[in-house]
Amino acid sequence: WRTHRQRMKEMFPEGWNPTRKLSREAMEALRSLHALDKEMFTTPVLANKFKISPEAVRRILRSKWEPSKEK
Numbered sequence: 001w002r003t004h005r006q007r008m009k010e011m012f013p014e015g016w017n018p019t020r021k022l023s024r025e026a027m028e029a030l031r032s033l034h035a036l037d038k039e040m041f042t043t044p045v046l047a048n049k050f051k052i053s054p055e056a057v058r059r060i061l062r063s064k065w066e067p068s069k070e071k
Helices: 002-011 024-036 043-050 054-062
Strands: none
Touching: 024 043, 024 054, 043 054
């Protein structure tokens, strides 16, 4: 994980700040498409479909955060 962390710092020296941000609904759609068929909806395909970077897709798929029910 240290080499990955170092590579990410080299790729994003100011930290992760994507230029295009998806809505919560779009993130859920991305996750559901990937869960539906992982062979068809790969990271590059989803990145192209949602017009975001493959790194953003990887981060969305890896993330488990959910907003609280109160919001």
